[in-house]
Amino acid sequence: MKMLNRRSVPLLALALLALAFVALVSLSTIVLRGARVDLTEQGLYTLSDGTLRILENVGEPVTLKLFYSEHATGELQQFRSYATRVRELLEEIAARSDGKVTLEVIDPEPFSEAEDQAAAYGLQAIPLGNTGEKLFFGLVGSNSTDGESLMPFIQPDKEAFLEYDVAKLVSSLGNADRPVVAMISGLPTGPRMDPSGRQEPGWVIDRQLRELFELRRLQGMPSEIADDVDLLLLVHPKDVPEHTLVAIDQFVLRGGRLLAFLDPDAEADQSGVNPLDPLSVAAPQASHLGPLFQAWGINFDPGRVVLDERHALQVQPDPNGPPVRHLAVLGLGEDALNQDDVVSAELQKLHFSTVGALGLARESTLKMEALAQSSRRAALADVVAVRDAVSDPDSLREGFKPGSDPLVLAARFTGELKTAFPDRAGDEGHLAASDGPVNMIVVADTDVLTDRLWVQVSDFLGQPVYNAFANNGDFVFNAVDNLVGNADLIAVRTRAPSARPFTRVERIRRGAEERYRATEQRLQQQLDELEQQLGALQQPGADGQAMAISPEQQAQILRYQEERLRMRKELREVQHRLNADIDALGDRLKLLNILGMPALVVLVALLVAWRRWSRRRAAES
Numbered sequence: 028m029k030m031l032n033r034r035s036v037p038l039l040a041l042a043l044l045a046l047a048f049v050a051l052v053s054l055s056t057i058v059l060r061g062a063r064v065d066l067t068e069q070g071l072y073t074l075s076d077g078t079l080r081i082l083e084n085v086g087e088p089v090t091l092k093l094f095y096s097e098h099a100t101g102e103l104q105q106f107r108s109y110a111t112r113v114r115e116l117l118e119e120i121a122a123r124s125d126g127k128v129t130l131e132v133i134d135p136e137p138f139s140e141a142e143d144q145a146a147a148y149g150l151q152a153i154p155l156g157n158t159g160e161k162l163f164f165g166l167v168g169s170n171s172t173d174g175e176s177l178m179p180f181i182q183p184d185k186e187a188f189l190e191y192d193v194a195k196l197v198s199s200l201g202n203a204d205r206p207v208v209a210m211i212s213g214l215p216t217g218p219r220m221d222p223s224g225r226q227e228p229g230w231v232i233d234r235q236l237r238e239l240f241e242l243r244r245l246q247g248m249p250s251e252i253a254d255d256v257d258l259l260l261l262v263h264p265k266d267v268p269e270h271t272l273v274a275i276d277q278f279v280l281r282g283g284r285l286l287a288f289l290d291p292d293a294e295a296d297q298s299g300v301n302p303l304d305p306l307s308v309a310a311p312q313a314s315h316l317g318p319l320f321q322a323w324g325i326n327f328d329p330g331r332v333v334l335d336e337r338h339a340l341q342v343q344p345d346p347n348g349p350p351v352r353h354l355a356v357l358g359l360g361e362d363a364l365n366q367d368d369v370v371s372a373e374l375q376k377l378h379f380s381t382v383g384a385l386g387l388a389r390e391s392t393l394k395m396e397a398l399a400q401s402s403r404r405a406a407l408a409d410v411v412a413v414r415d416a417v418s419d420p421d422s423l424r425e426g427f428k429p430g431s432d433p434l435v436l437a438a439r440f441t442g443e444l445k446t447a448f449p450d451r452a453g454d455e456g457h458l459a460a461s462d463g464p465v466n467m468i469v470v471a472d473t474d475v476l477t478d479r480l481w482v483q484v485s486d487f488l489g490q491p492v493y494n495a496f497a498n499n500g501d502f503v504f505n506a507v508d509n510l511v512g513n514a515d516l517i518a519v520r521t522r523a524p525s526a527r528p529f530t531r532v533e534r535i536r537r538g539a540e541e542r543y544r545a546t547e548q549r550l551q552q553q554l555d556e557l558e559q560q561l562g563a564l565q566q567p568g569a570d571g572q573a574m575a576i577s578p579e580q581q582a583q584i585l586r587y588q589e590e591r592l593r594m595r596k597e598l599r600e601v602q603h604r605l606n607a608d609i610d611a612l613g614d615r616l617k618l619l620n621i622l623g624m625p626a627l628v629v630l631v632a633l634l635v636a637w638r639r640w641s642r643r644r645a646a647e648s
Contacts, residue, residue: 074119077519078194082120084515085127085201091117092131092167094145099160109183110164116189117166120197128197135163151180166193170200182492191519195239198515206511208240209256211271213263213314214295214473217244231482231493232503240507252278257511261287263296263314263473269448272318276447280458284510285467289314291329291410292381293473311410314473322447324391325440327471332381332413333434334423337402338363340378344418353420354427355413356380357401358497359436364399368439370468370505371398374498378480381413383471384434393442398468399502400433407434437470437502468506475499 093114100106114132121130135142137160146152150165166178176196181189199205210216216233220226228234236242243256248271252259259278264287267275279285296312313329320327334354341350357379364371371377377399384407387395406429416422444461451457474480481499485492493500508515 074123075190075519077515078120078190079123080515081194081198081201081519082124082127085124085197087171087201088126089124089128089197089200090131090169091121091128091197092133092169093117094133094135094141094148094150094163094165094167096136096160096162096164097134098136099155099162106183109186112186113164113181113189116193120193127201137161148177149179150177153180166196168196168200174200176200185492194515194519199239205239205241206257207243207253207255208236208258208260208507208511209243209245209252210260210262211245211248211264212261213265214293214476216262216476228491230476231478231484231491232476232500234491235500235504236507239504240511250274252283256283258284258286258507260507261285261289261316262476263288263290263293263312264316265296265312265314267316269318272316273448273451275316276319277456277458279465279467280444280446280461282462282465285465286470286506286510287316287467288470288473288476289316289327289329289383290381290471290473291332291383292414294380295474295477311414313410319447323440323444324388324393325395325469326386326388327383327469328407329383330410331383331407332410333357333384333401333436333471334406334408334413334427335401335434336404336427336429338405342420344420351420354423355382355408355416355420357382357436359399359401363402363433365397368396368398370439370509371437371502374501374505376497377502378475378497378499379436379472380474380480381410381472382436382475384436385438385469385471386435387440392444393440393465395435396439396441397433397435397437398439399437399470400435403431403433404429405434406430436472437468439466439468441466466510468510476503 095110095114100110117130121128133141133145135145142161142163145163145165148165148167150163150167152161152163154160155162164181166181168176176199178192178196185192215229217229218227219229233242245252248268250270251274256278259275261275275285291313292311293314298312315327315329319325332355335357336354338357338359339352339354340356340358342353342356343350359377359379361375364374364377366372379399384401385395387393406427408423408427413423441464443463444465446457446459448457449459452459476499478484481495481497483494483496485494495501
């Protein structure tokens, strides 16, 4: 009996340990659900400070209902992993909200009341195969005042924007009053009818501004700006009359915030195109706030466009030809954006087209803080010359002489101001000076707002999907959020993405293109000269008949032809070597990836073995 007890003690202990292990795992699954240690460099899986501040400022209770077809995704393991990620994010948001946000997870099984409820909310159902099953994966948010907002389908390919989308939804429901943004626009940014009579929803930036703010479109040129307006948004203001300039002046002086998009050549302005002439080309359409800027000490020349050799983007003016760098179409990276201002911090890329330059007069009382600026390889060009170079962007390189200092493309202006219309001091309520420091942002481009420069729009189950390839939208929303005083969403939106640009590869590519372009131009010039010389030797006579060619001329023609073949061969070889440096870099990276890690493991193993041997030897001695 004693032997049996002795033998049974270890078995009993193992059984108890197994039960304890199972109980611990089960308990940790419940208690530690959603807990994780975020070891990523940018904290990609941790709630941002902006989200936490939004949760702190939620004014009324918000209920989130996640409709997720658990059974329908039984064989979709990748989708189930993403659904777990979404659920854990929502659970953490609810847990960090101090009870202001509650979460309900609902499984809309087929023919259930939950399925009818999901359909009534307007959530999208995805049919799965031929079984007739439907997949719901949407989010509905509601507050105590019948406010409602939803995400019809949470798309896995938009995971990078997941936290921002949820934070925006909570922010819109948790605060009763939305900031008022008044817009004066000379461009068709909003909903409109196209020539065929079809309704167009407007530019993406305009659509998303409507979601976040109360957007008021001021018709015509108003003579006053209402006191409840938080931000005045000017987009391509042309031919602004004095009474509207006075209204803008007084709005800024009494503490209103201003965001202005001006342009020496607004390419989206087609007001100068003759609709009856398909070959008609619009003349440059400039906008400015001349009298205001002159009085405030802000320099902006509506007749000059910034050319930048370093930041020039590729365009393809000829569909059958190769892409070329356009000095007036710019792609600015992090090094050209102010990383100390919340509007431009952590943005990766901004695209501009025919942008102007901003400056500050010496006598101005304002302070200018650049948000985006060109490289030092930049210069100003006449706007007419830039518009004439649309079909041949390479012509802009003729006479291009870069200056020594960067040119400011977008800037924040702060400080005390005096009115631009002192002669109206007798008018009732007219302010002679600002009531405290003013805060306004000026961007010398309107094309930055157009979809073509930053986003592709596609349709998914009747809902628009925005695939951004630049941060133009983020820049505009950051500026609006900051100027109206809501900076919380900025911290969510401008979090660095996990993908990093290959900056070294881009530098190598640009350097190779510059070398190729110089060699190509030299060879092409020589080829043109040879063609002219061949043409002169083979010219027909006065009667139109071919002239007799002497043996010396025949030999010269043969030499010219051989030289032409040699030059064309050299041109092909230069083009072939264009990506040689990039290919070599790729080979080195492959070699490092294949051999680097094994070599590191062997090195660590040798180091550990040497340390053990050293300790053993020291102990023996």
